[in-house]
Amino acid sequence: AHPPEEVERVSEWTKSWDYREKNFAREALTVNPAKGCQPVGAMFAALGFEGTLPFVQGSQGCVAYFRTHLSRHYKEPCSAVSSSMTEDAAVFGGLNNMIEGMQVSYQLYKPKMIA
Numbered sequence: 873a874h875p876p877e878e879v880e881r882v883s884e885w886t887k888s889w890d891y892r893e894k895n896f897a898r899e900a901l902t903v904n905p906a907k908g909c910q911p912v913g914a915m916f917a918a919l920g921f922e923g924t925l926p927f928v929q930g931s932q933g934c935v936a937y938f939r940t941h942l943s944r945h946y947k948e949p950c951s952a953v954s955s956s957m958t959e960d961a962a963v964f965g966g967l968n969n970m971i972e973g974m975q976v977s978y979q980l981y982k983p984k985m986i987a
């Protein structure tokens with residue numbers, strides 16, 4: 873924790889012209905960067921190939937987050953599927969989930985490639 877005097881001093885400084893000049897003088901500013909974690913990057917790379925369906929070996933929540941993240945950033949829908957792994961599969965092995973998920977994904981969507 874910080875002393876109350878220091879908090880007050882910094883709070884007042886953020887209202888000063890000196891702070892505004894330094895804050896708005898930034899030359900490089902990224903708003904809503906398209907980055908979140910390594911799996912999002914892998915999914916983004918897979919989407920760069922025509923006819924590719926990104927497949928995530930993980931829970932449905934992870935894929936929902938990835939799809940939402942990329943859809944919000946690029947303002948267009950993003951397709952991806954998951955193996956719908958559960959806690960049990962994560963602990964005891966999820967190979968069967970992955971195999972079944974890839975088979976079902978291929979049967980449903982007929983992609984040129986699954987990545």
